[in-house]
Structures are given as C-alpha cells and as structure tokens.
Amino acid sequence: xxxxxxxxxxxxxxxHDQALxxxxxxxxxxxxxxxxxxxFPFVAGAFALDLANQVLLMSIGAIALMLLTGxxxxxxxGHAGLLAAGAFTTGILFKEAGASFWVTLPSSAAVGAxxxxxxGLPSLRLRGLYLAMSTLALHFLVVQAGQEYETRRGHSxxxxxxxxxxxxxxxxxxxxxxxxxxxxxIATLLFSLNLLRGRTGRAWRAIHGRExxxxxxxxxxxxxxLSAFVVSCTLTAVAGCLFAYYRGFVSAEAFSLFVAIQYVxxxxxxxxxxxxxxxxxxxxxxxxxxxxxxxxSALGLSERLSxxxxxxxxxxxxxxxxxxxxxxxxxxxxIWRRVQAWxxxxxxxxxxxxx
Amino acid sequence: MSEALLQLEKVEVAYHRVITAVQGVSLHVPKGSxxxxxxxxxxxxxxxxxxISGFIGLDDARVTDGAISFRGERIExxxxxxxxxxxxxxxxxxxxxxxxLTVQENIEAVVQKDRAAGARHSDAAWExxxxxxxxxxxxxxxxxxGERQMLAIGAALACGPELLLVDELSQGxxxxxxxxxxxxxxxxxxxxxxxVLLVEQNAALALEAADHAYVMENGRIVLDGDPQxxxxxxxxxxxxLGTGAGSRDGMRRNYRDVKQYxxxxxxxx
Amino acid sequence: xxxxxxxxxxxxxxxxxxxxxxxxxxxxxxxxxAHGELMMLGAYGLAATASLFAGNPLVAIAASAVxxxxxxFLVYGLLMWRMTGESxxxxxxxxxxxxILLRGAMILAFGTQTQYPLxxxxxxxxSIAIGGARISGAGLVLVAGxxxxxxxxxxxxxxxxxxxxxxxxxxxxxxxxxxxxRLHGVYALAWGLATFTGGMAGMLIACDAGIEATLVTIGxxxxxxxxxxxxxxxxxxLVGAWIVAGAEVLIIQYVDPLLSDVVPFFVLLAMLVIRPWxxxxxxxxxxxx
Numbered sequence: 001x002x003x004x005x006x007x008x009x010x011x012x013x014x015x016h017d018q019a020l021x022x023x024x025x026x027x028x029x030x031x032x033x034x035x036x037x038x039x040f041p042f043v044a045g046a047f048a049l050d051l052a053n054q055v056l057l058m059s060i061g062a063i064a065l066m067l068l069t070g071x072x073x074x075x076x077x078g079h080a081g082l083l084a085a086g087a088f089t090t091g092i093l094f095k096e097a098g099a100s101f102w103v104t105l106p107s108s109a110a111v112g113a114x115x116x117x118x119x120g121l122p123s124l125r126l127r128g129l130y131l132a133m134s135t136l137a138l139h140f141l142v143v144q145a146g147q148e149y150e151t152r153r154g155h156s157x158x159x160x161x162x163x164x165x166x167x168x169x170x171x172x173x174x175x176x177x178x179x180x181x182x183x184x185x186i187a188t189l190l191f192s193l194n195l196l197r198g199r200t201g202r203a204w205r206a207i208h209g210r211e212x213x214x215x216x217x218x219x220x221x222x223x224x225x226l227s228a229f230v231v232s233c234t235l236t237a238v239a240g241c242l243f244a245y246y247r248g249f250v251s252a253e254a255f256s257l258f259v260a261i262q263y264v265x266x267x268x269x270x271x272x273x274x275x276x277x278x279x280x281x282x283x284x285x286x287x288x289x290x291x292x293x294x295x296x297s298a299l300g301l302s303e304r305l306s307x308x309x310x311x312x313x314x315x316x317x318x319x320x321x322x323x324x325x326x327x328x329x330x331x332x333x334x335i336w337r338r339v340q341a342w343x344x345x346x347x348x349x350x351x352x353x354x355x
Numbered sequence: 356m357s358e359a360l361l362q363l364e365k366v367e368v369a370y371h372r373v374i375t376a377v378q379g380v381s382l383h384v385p386k387g388s389x390x391x392x393x394x395x396x397x398x399x400x401x402x403x404x405x406x407i408s409g410f411i412g413l414d415d416a417r418v419t420d421g422a423i424s425f426r427g428e429r430i431e432x433x434x435x436x437x438x439x440x441x442x443x444x445x446x447x448x449x450x451x452x453x454x455x456l457t458v459q460e461n462i463e464a465v466v467q468k469d470r471a472a473g474a475r476h477s478d479a480a481w482e483x484x485x486x487x488x489x490x491x492x493x494x495x496x497x498x499x500x501g502e503r504q505m506l507a508i509g510a511a512l513a514c515g516p517e518l519l520l521v522d523e524l525s526q527g528x529x530x531x532x533x534x535x536x537x538x539x540x541x542x543x544x545x546x547x548x549x550x551v552l553l554v555e556q557n558a559a560l561a562l563e564a565a566d567h568a569y570v571m572e573n574g575r576i577v578l579d580g581d582p583q584x585x586x587x588x589x590x591x592x593x594x595x596l597g598t599g600a601g602s603r604d605g606m607r608r609n610y611r612d613v614k615q616y617x618x619x620x621x622x623x624x
Numbered sequence: 625x626x627x628x629x630x631x632x633x634x635x636x637x638x639x640x641x642x643x644x645x646x647x648x649x650x651x652x653x654x655x656x657x658a659h660g661e662l663m664m665l666g667a668y669g670l671a672a673t674a675s676l677f678a679g680n681p682l683v684a685i686a687a688s689a690v691x692x693x694x695x696x697f698l699v700y701g702l703l704m705w706r707m708t709g710e711s712x713x714x715x716x717x718x719x720x721x722x723x724i725l726l727r728g729a730m731i732l733a734f735g736t737q738t739q740y741p742l743x744x745x746x747x748x749x750x751s752i753a754i755g756g757a758r759i760s761g762a763g764l765v766l767v768a769g770x771x772x773x774x775x776x777x778x779x780x781x782x783x784x785x786x787x788x789x790x791x792x793x794x795x796x797x798x799x800x801x802x803x804x805x806r807l808h809g810v811y812a813l814a815w816g817l818a819t820f821t822g823g824m825a826g827m828l829i830a831c832d833a834g835i836e837a838t839l840v841t842i843g844x845x846x847x848x849x850x851x852x853x854x855x856x857x858x859x860x861x862l863v864g865a866w867i868v869a870g871a872e873v874l875i876i877q878y879v880d881p882l883l884s885d886v887v888p889f890f891v892l893l894a895m896l897v898i899r900p901w902x903x904x905x906x907x908x909x910x911x912x913x
Contacts, residue, residue, distance in 0.1 A: 075713055122893075122896060122897070125897075125900065126896060126900055128712050128713075129655055129712055129716065130896060130900050132713075132716065133847075133851065133892065133896065134892075134893060134896045136889075137848075137889040137890075137892045137893045137896070138893070140885075140886055140889045141886060141889060141890070141893075144883075144885070144886045148882075151882070258724070261720055261724065264717065265717075265721075268717060308731055308732055308735075308736070310728075311727075311728045311729075311731035311732050312728065312732065313728065314724050314725070314727055314728030314731070315724075315725050315727075315728025315729045315732060316728070317721075317724055317725075317728075318721045318722065318723070318724035318725025318726070318727075318728060319721075319725050321717070321718075321720075321721035321724070322703060322718060322721045322722060322725065325707070325710075325714055325717060325718045325721065326703070326706050326707075326718070329710070329714060408802070410798070410801075410802070413798070435801040435802060436801055436804055436805070436806050436807075439802065439803070439804040440804060444802075445802050447798075447799065447802060450796055450798065450799055451799065452799070453791075453792045453795050453796055453799060453800075454795065454796075455791070455795055455906070456788065456791060456792060456795070460788045460791075460792075461792075463785055463788050464785075464788045464789050464791075464792040464800070464803060464805065465803045465804060466789070466803060466804035466805050466806075467804070510803060514803065514804055
C-alpha cells in the first residue's frame with residue numbers, strides 16, 4: 001500500500017486502494033525498471049555482475065529479517081546461523097549423499113523451518129533484549145555445530161560443492177545465476193508483500209504493536225510469533241542454500257557474528273518497517289566495502305593500508321552504522337520519503353503550531 | 356497583592372505541536388501562601404504543573420506562549436534539574452518514591468544545592484514526619500499509601516525548596532490522612548515560610564487548607580479567588596463539591612453544559 | 625586443586641568484566657555489547673603507556689587506569705547520551721556498532737601482532753605455587769583485584785551518596801531527575817566505572833597471555849555470567865561468573881576442549897529458559913522493546 005499522492009488523484013474503488021501500484025506513472029517507472037533489470041547482465045562487466053548477484057542473494061535474507069524484526073518486532077541477532085544452517089545442510093547432503101539441487105533446496109527449507117521453530121520458542125517467553133540474547137546464543141550453537149562437522153569430517157578449510165545441474169545443463173555462468181537469483185529475489189519480495197497484506201502480516205503488526213491488545217483482539221500471539229520465525233528462517237535457509245551453490249564452498253567462518261550484524265545493519269540502515277528499506281539497506285551494505293576501497297584509492301591510501309583493508313572496512317562500517325542510528329533512525333527509506341515529500345509538498349509547506 | 360514567588364502569564368502548552376492543552380493560564384502564587392489549583396480530569400492541571408517543573412519535554416510538549424517566572428526569572432522550557440536547583444520541588448502523582456531503596460536512602464538520594472544547609476533540610480523531613488523516622492530501614496516499596504506520600508513530601512522537603520508543587524495529594528488516600536497531611540503542609544508553610552501550589556481533585560479538602568484557589572476547566576482558568584467565597588459559589592458547589600441545590604434529575608452535569616443547564620434551570624425552576 | 629585454581633582465575637576474569645555489563649545496565653538500562661572491545665582498548669592502553677613511561681611501571685599503570693576511566697566518559701559523552709530515550713534495540717545496536725568501529729580502529733592503530741605489555745613494563749609473570757597447584761602472578765593479582773573491586777563497588781553503591789543516587793537513577797530516572805539528580809552525570813559515571821573495570825580486566829589478561837584478537841571473545845563470553853546472575857545485580861554477576869567459569873573449565877577437562885567457546889552460551893540459554901531475569905535480578909516485565 002503506497003502513500004497517498006499529491007492532490008488531484010483520488011481513489012474511488014477498494015481495488016484501487018489495495019493495488020500495489022496506483023498511478024500510471026508508477027506503472028511506467030516499474031516497467032522501465034524491469035527492462036533495465038533484464039538488460040543489466042548483458043551490458044555490465046563481470047565485476048558489476050558479481051556485485052548484483054551478491055545484492056540479490058543478500059536481499060532474500062534481508063527481506064526475511066525485515067519480516068521478523070521490522071514487522072513482527074521479534075529481534076533476532078542470529079540470522080547468520082540460519083544462513084549457516086541452509087548452507088551446511090546443502091554441503092552435508094552433497095558430500096555425504098551426492099544429493100542433487102532438487103533435494104538440497106527443499107531440505108534446506110525444511111531444516112530452516114525446524115531451526116526457525118527452535119529459534120522461535122524462546123520468543124514465547126522472552127521479549128526485547130532477552131530474546132535478542134537467546135537468538136545470539138542459538139546462532140553460536142548452530143555455527144559451532146557446523147564447525148564440528150567440518151573438523152570431524154576433515155574439511156577444515158570448508159566443504160566444496162559442485163554447481164547445481166538442471167538436467168545436464170550445469171549452472172556456473174554468472175549471467176545464468178543473475179536470472180536465477182533475480183527470480184528468487186522477486187519471488188521472495190512478492191511472497192512477503194502478499195503475506196504482509198494478508199492475515200498473517202496483520203497479526204504480526206499487531207503483536208509488534210502491543211501483544212496484550214493483539215491477544216484481546218483474538219489473535220493467537222504464540223502462533224503469530226512462531227509463524228514469523230518459521231517463515232523468516234525458512235527463507236533465510238533457502239538463501240543459505242543458494243549461497244552455498246553460488247560460492248561453491250561452505251565454511252563456518254563465513255557465518256560469523258559480523259555477518260549477522262551486517263544483516264541487522266542492512267535493515268536498520270535501510271529503514272525498519274518497510275520492504276523497500278530491506279532492499280535499499282542490502283544495496284548499501286553490499287556496495288559499502290567497495291565504496292570504501294574506491295575512496296581509499298582515490299585518497300591514495302590504498303597502498304599503505306592494503307594489509308589492513310578489512311580493518312578499515314570494519315571501522316568505517318561501525319562509524320556509518322552509528323551515524324545512521326544517531327542522525328537518521330528511519331534509515332534510507334526515511335531519507336527517500338523526506339525527499340519525496342519535499343518535492344511533492346513544497347508549494348504548500350506549512351509551519352507547525354507554536355514556534 | 357503580595358510579591359509573587361511564582362507567576363504564570365498567559366501560558367500556553369501544546370502537545371506534539373498541535374494539541375493545545377493549556378490555553379492562556381495566568382497564575383499568581385504569593386510567597387508563603389498555599390494556592391490550590393482545582394478542576395476535573397483533563398482540565399490541564401497536571402500539564403500546568405509539569406510545565407512549571409520542566410517535565411513536559413518528555414511527552415513532546417512545549418510551552419508555546421506566555422511566561423513562567425520564578426523569583427522574577429523565566430523558567431519555562433528548562434531542564435528539570437535546573438528547575439530543582441532554583442528551589443522548586445515536585446511531589447509527583449505517580450511513582451513518587453524509589454521502591455527498592457530504603458526510606459533513609461530515599462532521603463539521602465536527594466541532591467541539595469546547598470551543602471551546608473543540606474543537613475538541615477533533610478532533618479526537616481524527619482521532623483515533620485516522625486512516622487518516617489521509625490521506618491528508616493524499610494524498603495520504600497513496602498510502605499503503605501499514606502507513608503509513601505509522607506516520604507514523597509519529605510524527600511521534596513529535603514531538596515530545600517522555596518516552592519513545593521504537590522500533584523494530587525489525596526489520590527488513593529483516606530480523607531483523614533489527607534487532612535493530616537494538609538495540616539502538616541500548613542505547619543511547614545508557617546515554620547519554613549514555604550510556598551505551596553496544590554493541584555487537587557478533592558476540592559473540599561483543598562479549599563479548607565488553601566489561601567487562594569484557582570479553578571481550571573478545558574485548559575483555562577474559569578474561577579479564582581478566596582476559598583471561602585468559592586465554597587459558597589453555586590457552580591463550584593454544583594460541579595466540584597456535589598453539594599449544590601441539586602440538578603433536576605440527580606445527575607451532576609459537566610461544566611461544559613453550563614449554558615444549557617442554566618437555561619434549563621431558568622425554564623424549569 | 626589445579627582445577628580449582630583455574631576456575632578461580634577464570635571466574636575472576638568473568639566477574640571483573642561482568643560487573644561492567646551490570647553497572648551500565650543497572651544504571652541506564654542499556655546493554656553494552658562493546659564491552660569486549662573496550663576491554664581490549666584498555667589492554668592496548670597499558671601497552672601504550674608502558675612504552676611511553678618505560679622505566680616507570682607504576683606510573684604507566686596509573687596512567688592507563690586514568691585513561692580507561694576517561695575513555696568511558698568519552699564514550700558516553702560522544703555517543704551514548706544521544707541514545708538515551710531511544711528504543712532498546714537502537715541503543716544496543718549503537719554499542720555493537722561502536723564495538724565494530726573500535727575493533728577496526730585498534731587494528732589500524734596497533735597492528736595485528738600479539739603484544740606483551742608485561743615485558744614492556746619490565747616485570748616477569750612468575751608462577752607461584754599454592755598448595756600443589758600453580759598460579760601465575762597475573763592470575764593472583766586478578767583474583768585479588770576482582771575481590772577488591774567488588775568490595776569497593778558494594779561499598780560505593782550502598783554507603784555513599786552518589787552510589788545511592790546511581791541506584792535511584794537506575795530504578796526511576798524520572799523521579800531521580802525530579803530530585804535534582806543529573807542523569808547524564810550518573811550515566812557517564814557508570815560508563816566510566818564500567819570501562820575502568822573492563823579495561824583493568826583486559827590489562828591483567830594481557831599481562832598473563834598477551835594481547836590477541838581472542839581478548840574480545842572473552843569479553844563476549846563474560847556476558848552470560850552477567851545474565852545468569854541477573855543483569856542488574858552485582859552479587860549476581862559474581863555468582864554467575866563462578867557458575868560459568870566452573871562449567872567451562874570442567875567441560876574442557878572432562879568432555880571436549882573444543883567446546884570452550886560455546887559453554888557460556890549453553891549456560892545462557894539454559895538460564896533464559898528457566899529464569900530469564902537471572903538468579904538475583906529484579907523480575908522486570910520483559911517488555912522493553
């Protein structure tokens with residue numbers, strides 16, 4: 001549901017109110033955007049293509065986390081654990097049973113749902129800070145379990161996975177990956193939007209607002225919380241599975257606490273409470289290290305600091321997160337909306353009551 | 356009129372920049388007097404008190420017009436501890452004591468602007484409320500309602516203020532205890548020259564103790580004057596004391612309906 | 625006996641770090657997840673002052689202590705005061721972001737090699753025998769220091785005026801402001817003290833084993849100790865530290881040494897399931913989002 005536009009456009013039917021796209025201008029922009037998306041892999045270089053793939057991949061997990069934390073209000077700091085669960089399921093099934101893509105994907109989803117249930121159980125008793133701590137603890141446990149598998153099976157540097165094959169056609173072309181990931185990302189987006197507009201989404205928003213009131217209105221609070229966790233974790237586990245195939249390689253170090261923080265940062269920087277925020281935040285977080293690198297080479301520092309470039313990334317990332325938290329709590333979406341509002345309203349700007 | 360310790364001139368307070376809760380309120384609180392501020396729920400009494408004590412910023416409210424002067428100095432929209440440092444102490448309506456601290460610690464936690472006189476001010480708390488002295492080691496959370504109120508007033512006294520703002524003294528307390536507390540306030544006023552601004556819903560008890568009273572309704576002052584005169588005023592009797600000639604069908608009407616009510620009384624006698 | 629000594633030293637470490645978590649949470653209701661990094665900053669501070677005041681080890685130690693205190697005040701004054709009044713998630717994320725920033729900055733400033741401040745101070749880490757077990761000099765100072773710190777904190781919080789005011793501000797900030805207590809000052813003091821004790825822990829661990837990246841994980845592992853005891857109880861932090869340290873050492877000894885990093889989180893989860901507010905914490909409504 002989009003925000004109402006400037007005067008002159010009025011809705012006269014319920015369908016118009018509920019439609020995802022209102023005006024002709026919006027539809028035109030969307031069409032142009034779709035064409036651009038479809039044409040992108042044919043005009044972009046290999047580096048840009050890889051970046052786009054990373055963005056698309058991370059966006060699935062970010063949207064899932066936004067559903068859980070932004071809409072349902074259940075804070076989860078253990079998201080990387082879910083990615084690890086999906087990735088390791090894929091890795092284990094591939095290594096031990098030589099399973100194909102058609103088996104590992106649903107299995108990852110199933111494992112994700114199961115672990116989502118486990119992650120969700122503490123939320124029935126805990127809220128806020130304590131819930132965040134429990135998800136943190138569970139994250140460590142899941143990653144440790146993956147680590148255990150690696151050491152016991154002697155894959156100390158990680159599990160190698162062959163690229164998935166669909167009936168003879170092996171998928172290791174970045175362009176093919178682009179379209180697959182784009183499809184997955186769009187599917188996640190549409191699925192989430194649909195979910196949010198339906199009963200489940202409304203139940204989540206209610207429990208985010210005030211649990212007691214939601215319960216008084218007849219919403220099954222426990223079911224809503226668990227469903228939020230299960231849906232979010234399933235999506236993330238699927239993302240983890242795709243991640244494993246895309247990288248061709250699964251290792252426990254890839255799912256550190258920093259990765260979980262990156263996801264949380266993506267939804268905060270993007271702006272909590274909107275799917276657009278999840279996408280914007282993802283783009284920001286993925287492009288950020290490369291932006292810092294470009295900045296460093298522009299400033300001529302890249303030589304001196306080449307050995308500690310990850311430290312520069314860390315420091316800059318922390319700083320930017322702090323800046324957003326302090327100065328722009330509504331994130332990139334907040335900035336976007338303010339710019340929009342300024343353009344839409346400037347002939348009619350009013351001063352509020354008082355001085 | 357004697358010199359004003361606290362003066363409000365046409366003060367306006369707005370919430371969220373759009374809802375005006377207090378409109379053009381002017382109060383004159385002379386030094387060494389007890390002034391009562393009466394009114395029903397939602398009249399704006401507590402908002403006025405919070406505007407004076409500096410706490411309205413918490414609810415995204417501001418004093419948007421007018422002036423609040425204490426000893427001639429403007430204090431509107433200042434931080435709470437600055438207001439306290441100038442000599443104004445607030446006895447709040449809710450959460451008036453530190454529940455997990457003992458009575459002794461509650462009094463000790465107070466910050467006194469004047470270290471030398473500090474001990475004297477703390478002693479005042481024990482002196483006027485001897486019951487507290489017997490309860491020094493008890494956790495404040497375990498005190499009864501009356502004891503809590505005594506502790507709250509005592510802690511406010513320990514700040515060594517010149518002006519005491521008391522919000523809803525009688526809330527949740529038996530009338531005899533309230534009477535007793537009001538008597539203590541009068542003693543404190545006599546001995547220490549304390550000025551008291553009393554916000555009250557229990558108009559009868561407040562009017563007994565006060566030197567001057569204001570009545571608020573809908574964010575404005577509608578009546579003010581000598582308490583004896585107000586006690587005899589028919590509208591006050593009707594709407595705040597419940598002792599008036601009685602409305603026609605036994606229901607006490609809201610002051611807002613006053614025009615219609617008066618018209619109906621004229622017609623039906 | 626050696627086991628008991630090991631548990632004692634580890635418990636002292638956890639207790640010293642945990643009291644920082646508890647101090648900040650109790651007074652300002654903010655969970656500071658930057659504590660591990662602040663610990664490490666304290667350790668690096670010692671290394672820096674040791675090389676600065678080479679030859680005057682006592683001056684170096686005093687300087688680094690003052691530095692740790694000052695850093696705590698700075699952290700509050702520059703960042704955390706803006707987070708007062710924001711949602712819990714925002715404040716916690718701010719501390720996480722601060723931790724990330726500090727970690728990156730420390731690597732940039734001090735490099736990635738292990739440093740040994742004890743050597744720079746010119747002292748040796750003697751191994752002392754106690755009834756059949758061995759304990760390092762730094763370990764002994766740790767245990768004694770932790771006891772001292774806790775004693776001093778208890779005294780401060782319960783017997784001094786400002787300690788009482790800190791507890792009051794933690795319970796009811798609004799009322800505290802009405803009684804003239806400057807909340808910003810109290811919060812800054814809490815951060816200063818917490819960073820001081822955390823820095824102290826970092827310095828002592830560095831003296832024992834050198835400054836490495838694993839120092840930060842020790843900080844994170846101490847958090848379950850604070851939670852098990854109750855996030856707003858100092859006594860709880862002490863007890864929790866013993867429980868977590870005991871569990872960790874015993875499981876390393878008898879079950880599997882690789883589990884050392886996850887044992888505290890097992891204990892954390894168990895506690896969250898059984899009694900979320902810890903052993904001695906106040907049973908607050910957990911509805912603080």
